[in-house]
Amino acid sequence: MIDRAGEPALKRGLGFILLTLYGVGVTVGAGIYVLVGKVSTEAGIYGPVAFLVAACVAGLTALSYGELSGRYPVSAGEAVYLNEAFHSPILGTVVGLLVATTGLVSAAVITLGFVGYLNTLIATPETVTLFAVVAVLTGLAVWGITESVVLSGIITVVEIGGLLLVIVFGVDDMVSAPNALDVLFPPLDTQVWSGVLSGALLAFFAFIGFEDMVNVAEEVRDPVHTIPRAIVATLVVTTALYFLVSAISVTTVPQDELMASDAPLALVFERTSGWDGKVIGGIAVFAVLNGALIQIIMGSRILFGLARQGWLPKFLGLVHPGRQTPIIATVVIAAIVLTLALAFPLVRLAEVTSYITLTVFTLVNLSLLWIRFRGDTVGLWRVPIWVPALGAASSAAMVIFNAVAAID
Numbered sequence: 001m002i003d004r005a006g007e008p009a010l011k012r013g014l015g016f017i018l019l020t021l022y023g024v025g026v027t028v029g030a031g032i033y034v035l036v037g038k039v040s041t042e043a044g045i046y047g048p049v050a051f052l053v054a055a056c057v058a059g060l061t062a063l064s065y066g067e068l069s070g071r072y073p074v075s076a077g078e079a080v081y082l083n084e085a086f087h088s089p090i091l092g093t094v095v096g097l098l099v100a101t102t103g104l105v106s107a108a109v110i111t112l113g114f115v116g117y118l119n120t121l122i123a124t125p126e127t128v129t130l131f132a133v134v135a136v137l138t139g140l141a142v143w144g145i146t147e148s149v150v151l152s153g154i155i156t157v158v159e160i161g162g163l164l165l166v167i168v169f170g171v172d173d174m175v176s177a178p179n180a181l182d183v184l185f186p187p188l189d190t191q192v193w194s195g196v197l198s199g200a201l202l203a204f205f206a207f208i209g210f211e212d213m214v215n216v217a218e219e220v221r222d223p224v225h226t227i228p229r230a231i232v233a234t235l236v237v238t239t240a241l242y243f244l245v246s247a248i249s250v251t252t253v254p255q256d257e258l259m260a261s262d263a264p265l266a267l268v269f270e271r272t273s274g275w276d277g278k279v280i281g282g283i284a285v286f287a288v289l290n291g292a293l294i295q296i297i298m299g300s301r302i303l304f305g306l307a308r309q310g311w312l313p314k315f316l317g318l319v320h321p322g323r324q325t326p327i328i329a330t331v332v333i334a335a336i337v338l339t340l341a342l343a344f345p346l347v348r349l350a351e352v353t354s355y356i357t358l359t360v361f362t363l364v365n366l367s368l369l370w371i372r373f374r375g376d377t378v379g380l381w382r383v384p385i386w387v388p389a390l391g392a393a394s395s396a397a398m399v400i401f402n403a404v405a406a407i408d
Contacts, residue, residue, distance in 0.1 A: 011144070011145055011146065011219060011324040012218070012219055012220060012221050013145055013146035013149075013219060013221075014145070014146070014149060014216065014219050014220045014221065014226075015220075015221050015222075015226065016226050016229060016230055016233075017153075018146075018149050018150070018153055019149075019213060019216075019220055019226060019227065019230040020230040020233045020234055020237075021149070021152065021153035021156045021157070022149050022152060022153070022156075022212075022213060022216070022230075022294060023209050023210055023212070023213045023230055023231065023233075023234030024156050024160070024209075024234050024237055024238060025152045025153065025155065025156035025159070025209075025290045025291065025294055026208075026209040026212050026290070026291050026294035026295060026298070027206070027207060027208065027209030027210065027234060027238045027291075028156070028159055028160065028163070028209075028238060028241065028291070032163065032206055032241065032242050032245055032246070032265070033113065033117070033159070033162075033265055033284045035202055035203070035205060035206055035350060036245065036246055036249050036258070036264045036265060036268075037249075037258045037259050037260075037261050037264035038202055038259070038350070039051070039199045039202050039203045039206075039246070040199075040246075040249065040250055040255055040258050040259055041199075041259045042195050042196075042198040042199035042201075042202060043195050043196045043198070043199025043200070043203075044192075044195060044250075044255060045179060045182060045183050045250045045251070045255070046183060046186045046192065046195070046196050046199070046250075047183070047199060047203075047246045047247075047249070047250045048183050048184065048243050048246040048247040048250065049183070049184065049186055049196055050196050050197075050199030050200040050202075050203045050246075051200075051203045051206070051239075051242045051243055051246050052239075052243060053196065053197065053200040053203070054200045054201075054203040054204040054206065054207055055207060055235070055238075055239040055242070055243075056394070057200075057204065057358075057361075057391075057394045057395060057398060058204065058207035058210070058235065058361075059235055059239075060365070060387055060388075060390050060391035060394060060395075061211075061361040061364065061365060061391040061395060062210045062211075062231050062232065062234075062235050063231075063232075063383045063387045063391070064364060064365050064368045064383065064387060064388045064391050065077075065210065065211055065213075065214055065231055065364065066227065066228030066231045066232065066381055066383065067228070067368060067381050067382055067383050068081045068214070068364065068367070068368055068371075069213075069214040069217060069223065069224075069227040069228060069231070070223075070224045070225075070227065070228055070381040071084075071371075071376075072084060073214075073217040073218070073220070073223035073224055073227065074217055074218055074305060077211075077214035077217060077305075078095050078096060078099045078211070078214070078360055078363075078364055079092040079093060079095050079096030079099070079302070079305065079306060079309070079311070080092065080305070080309070081364055081367045081368070082095045082363060082364070082367050083309075084367070084371065085366075085367035085368070085370045085371050086367065086370065089309075089311055092309075092311065093306060093311040093312070095360060095363055095364075096302055096305070096306045096311070097302075097306070098356055098359070098360050099211070099302055099360055100299045100302040100303060100333070101356055102208065102353050102356050102357050102360070103212070103295045103296070103298045103299035103302070103333070104295075104299055104333060104336050104337050104340060105340055105349050105352055105353045105356070106205070106208055106291070106295045106353050107291075107292045107295035107296055107299070107333075107337040107340075107341075108337050108338075108340035108341040108344070108349055109205070109349045109350050109353065110289075110291040110292040110295065111130055111133050111134065111292050111337065111341045112130075112341055112349070113284075114129075114133060114285060114289055114292070115129050115130065116262035116263055117262075117263045117266065117281050117284040117285050118285055119262070119263075121278055121281055121282060121285070127342065130338060130341050130342060131338065133289065133292070134292075134334050134337055134338045134341075135334075137289065137292055137293045137296055137334065138296065138330060138331060138334040140293055141293060141296050141297050141300065141325070141330045141334075142320070142323060142325050142327050142330050142331075143323065143325070144323050144324065144325060145216065145219045145297070145324070145325060148293065148297060149297075152290050152293060152294055155286045155289070155290040156290060158283055158286055159283055159284075159286060159290060160237075160241070161283070162265070162280055162283035162284065163241050163245055163265075165269065165273075165279070165280065165283075166245055166248060166265055166268055166269050166272070166280065167241075167244050167245060167248065169269065169272045169273035169275075170248035170249075170252055170268060170269075170272035170273075171244070171248065173248070173251070173252045173272050174247055174248045174251045174252060177251035177252065179251060180247075180251055183247055183250055183251060197398070197401055197402065198402060200398065201351065201354050201355075201358075201398060201402045202350055202351065202354065203242075204354045204357070204358065204398070205350045205353055205354045205357075206238075206242060207235070207238065207239075207242075208353065208354075208357055209234065209238070209291075209294075210231045210234050210235055211357070211360075211361075212294060212295070212297075212298040213227060213230060213231055213234070214227060214231075216297070216298070216301055218301075218305075219301075224381070225381075228381045245265070245268075248268060248272070249264065249265070249268045252268060252271055252272050253267060253268050253271055263277070263280075263281055263284065265280050265284060266278070266279075266280040266281040266284065268280075292337070295337075296330065296333050296334055296337060297330075299329075299333040299337075300325075300326050300329040300330040300332075300333045301326065301329075303316045303326070303329035303332065303333065304316060304317050304319075304326035304329045307329070315328055316328060316329045316332065317329075355399060355402070355403075358395045358396075358398050358399045359395075359399060361391065361392075361395040362392050362395040362396045362399070365388040365389070365391035365392035365395065366388070366392050368388040369385070369388045369389060369392065372385060372388070
């Protein structure tokens with residue numbers, strides 16, 4: 001396929017189901033399997049509330065993304081949105097690179113989480129494992145978008161099955177726990193809510209994924225209608241799963257054990273079911289790999305989109321004529337992911353990702369506000385004007401609150 005400039009174009013192989021599986025796959029793989037214990041470290045038994053707070057902030061921005069993706073269905077979505085709003089290629093490029101950075105750091109977090117779960121099955125040297133994982137994921141990403149996302153979709157079904165196993169075996173224990181209702185109602189105490197909001201910053205990482213969907217817009221059939229619906233479906237599914245799994249985790253496993261575990265859901269499943277936790281550990285291995293694969297795909301598409309806009313070197317926009325994938329951009333992204341995974345600890349990477357993503361979300365919501373203020377009517381899917389306003393305010397507030405808390 002050739003685009004309007006006469007160069008090979010990306011293949012439009014994604015419909016609503018595959019795109020939703022793509023979104024759920026990266027979201028679930030990036031978050032709950034890796035961070036449920038870490039969120040509990042900050043929020044205590046109110047971890048489920050931290051996930052709900054994060055979902056509300058993410059949900060407002062998700063609706064804004066839905067409208068913007070219908071207006072401008074192209075790769076490097078956020079960069080294009082900012083440029084369309086403020087007519088600044090420089091600002092668009094900076095934002096695009098920030099989004100690519102979140103994908104890079106997210107993939108590094110996920111590959112580190114993979115090592116933690118793999119060690120519940122078999123002890124392996126971390127450095128060798130990281131090299132092998134990134135090499136395999138790069139090969140899959142280069143293979144082709146349809147093939148990669150079909151494989152990702154299959155893994156997504158498996159990883160959702162793993163979460164459902166945790167829910168099925170743990171829901172009775174959760175309901176009968178003496179503190180079952182307490183997890184939903186944090187007291188009006190400054191220290192408690194400080195912990196909840198700090199936990200929400202980490203939990204927010206678990207919702208990173210829906211914004212990745214707009215960066216494969218040029219590979220989606222009927223993107224104007226498909227992307228908004230798939231974004232909403234992704235957010236609804238992940239919020240329900242996260243809340244239930246987090247509630248089960250904090251009510252069935254002592255907090256100190258949950259916080260200390262490198263494979264928290266395997267521990268929760270073991271305690272609630274009586275089965276070997278390796279069942280969930282095996283599923284989690286694939287879940288986190290799935291999340292890393294999708295982040296690598298997303299990051300490469302951003303570099304591709306920026307290069308095709310003329311904002312990055314042209315070679316990053318080259319497409320393999322047979323596979324119809326941006327092979328050079330994919331290899332560059334994979335090399336950076338490996339470097340980050342080798343150099344930084346998991347929690348620090350997750351916090352940095354959340355800060356950057358919330359900053360980008362603030363700017364994206366402001367861009368939609370400005371576009372609507374100008375009276376632009378392009379696009380078929382429109383949200384109430386208060387959605388981007390609250391989306392910008394809540395995203396900025398989380399950044400400011402956690403930055404101040406970190407200083408204190």
